[in-house]
Amino acid sequence: MAPVGSAVSSQPVKGIALMALAMLLIPIVDGIAKYLSADYSPFFLSWARYMVASAIVLPAAVILRGRHFLPRERRTSHVARTVCLVAAMTLYFLSIARIPLATAVSAYFVGPIIAVALSAILLKERLTLRKFVSLVLGFAGAIIILRPGTVIEPGILLALSAGLFFALYLVATRHTSTASDLIETLAFQCVVGTILLTPQALLTWSTPTWDDLTFFVGLGGLSAASHALAIAAFRFADVSSLSPLVYLELIGAVMIGYFAFNEVPQGFTIVGAALIVFAGYLLLNRRSVPVECRNV
Numbered sequence: 001m002a003p004v005g006s007a008v009s010s011q012p013v014k015g016i017a018l019m020a021l022a023m024l025l026i027p028i029v030d031g032i033a034k035y036l037s038a039d040y041s042p043f044f045l046s047w048a049r050y051m052v053a054s055a056i057v058l059p060a061a062v063i064l065r066g067r068h069f070l071p072r073e074r075r076t077s078h079v080a081r082t083v084c085l086v087a088a089m090t091l092y093f094l095s096i097a098r099i100p101l102a103t104a105v106s107a108y109f110v111g112p113i114i115a116v117a118l119s120a121i122l123l124k125e126r127l128t129l130r131k132f133v134s135l136v137l138g139f140a141g142a143i144i145i146l147r148p149g150t151v152i153e154p155g156i157l158l159a160l161s162a163g164l165f166f167a168l169y170l171v172a173t174r175h176t177s178t179a180s181d182l183i184e185t186l187a188f189q190c191v192v193g194t195i196l197l198t199p200q201a202l203l204t205w206s207t208p209t210w211d212d213l214t215f216f217v218g219l220g221g222l223s224a225a226s227h228a229l230a231i232a233a234f235r236f237a238d239v240s241s242l243s244p245l246v247y248l249e250l251i252g253a254v255m256i257g258y259f260a261f262n263e264v265p266q267g268f269t270i271v272g273a274a275l276i277v278f279a280g281y282l283l284l285n286r287r288s289v290p291v292e293c294r295n296v
Contacts, residue, residue, distance in 0.1 A: 015237025019245045022229035027101065027252030029222045031260050032215050034096045039212070041204035042093035045219065046086070047197035048208075052220020054190040061187035070191070071184045078185065081172035082192040084165045090197070091162035098155030100263035101253040106273035107145055107159035109250070111166035113138035113279050118171045134279040141275030144268055182231055247277050 033045050040048075061069040071078050088111070095104045117135055119125040142160060146152055208216055233242055250273060257263035265273075 012237040012241050015233045015235070016241060016245065018229045018236065019233035019242045020248055022226040022233060023245055023248040024252045025222050025226040025229070026249050027105070027256045029219060029226070030096055030101055030105070030253060031256040032219050032222075033093050034101060034261065036212065036215055036219070037093065037097035040206050040208070041200075042097055043090060043197065043200035044204045044206060045093055046090045047194065047201035048216050049089070049219045049223055050086075050190055050193040050197060052217055053224045054194050054220075056221060056224045057186055057190045061183050064183050065181075065187075069184060069187050071181065071188050077172060078188050079192060081169050082189050083196065084169035084172060085189060086193045086196050088162045088165035088169060090200075091158050091165065095155045095158035095162060099153055099159065100265065100269075101257035101261070102250065102263065102265045102273070103145065103156060103269045104159040105250050105253040106269060106276055107142065107156050108163045108166065109273075109276050109280060110138050110142050110160060111163035112170060112283060113276070114164055114167035115170040116283060118167055119174065122171055123174065130282055134282040137275050137279035137282070141272040141279065144272035144275065147268055186227065244281060247280070250277065 029049075033042075033049075036045055058069070092104065092108055095107070113134055116125075116127075116131050120127040120131075146156055146160075254265060257265075
């Protein structure tokens with residue numbers, strides 16, 4: 001998601017409710033993707049997600065922005081960050097096909113923490129003590145989830161790689177945020193994401209059954225809905241009120257994993273996830289990273 005504007009009205013409860021709903025929709029999308037991954041390639045699922053989202057977003061963008069519904073400035077930067085977002089989502093879909101949802105989300109959440117280190121290196125942002133502590137805690141949480149010395153699950157490496165690409169996306173987003181329009185950016189991501197994933201979709205093509213079409217519509221439709229809800233939330237409440245709600249996604253992932261796939265998080269995953277969540281919360285309290293959701 002692109003950075004959200006700063007104009008806020010005085011209805012924080014409404015904003016919190018919208019953001020909470022947005023964050024709880026994302027694990028449902030993940031659950032749909034995990035269910036479909038038994039019969040369809042994650043590359044095909046990523047493409048289908050963008051295709052359905054495009055069918056919803058692009059008409060809305062044309063209505064709201066007319067024929068100038070795509071960004072006209074810094075298009076190279078927009079392409080670069082969309083490539084990072086597409087890579088993050090595809091790697092994440094590859095991971096949830098192999099490991100429990102809660103484990104994948106926990107590993108993925110290192111992304112905003114990595115973004116702090118990358119921002120210090122690439123954007124020359126100041127690395128404060130709070131940020132440094134967050135980096136140490138996040139790294140420790142990732143190590144605990146990986147459990148070096150045991151056989152490392154490839155799915156966890158995929159989720160961590162997804163988090164790395166999401167971090168690159170966050171840094172690129174921060175770099176171009178002053179020239180970003182929310183609607184134009186979202187439309188651009190849908191168009192470029194669909195184009196990038198089309199070759200992989202063709203190579204791994206599986207024609208969806210009629211029974212699965214509803215799930216495919218939900219995959220893209222709920223992604224677009226969660227994005228729209230998050231954007232709307234920031235019109236009613238400020239960042240400090242909404243930022244902690246991103247961790248509802250982890251709670252949702254645990255619930256979906258348990259009730260839909262009989263997944264019970266292991267002790268190491270719980271400890272590692274707790275460290276990563278606390279590390280991220282330290283950053284969110286000081287607005288050190290942009291608030292994003294990884295849905296389109």
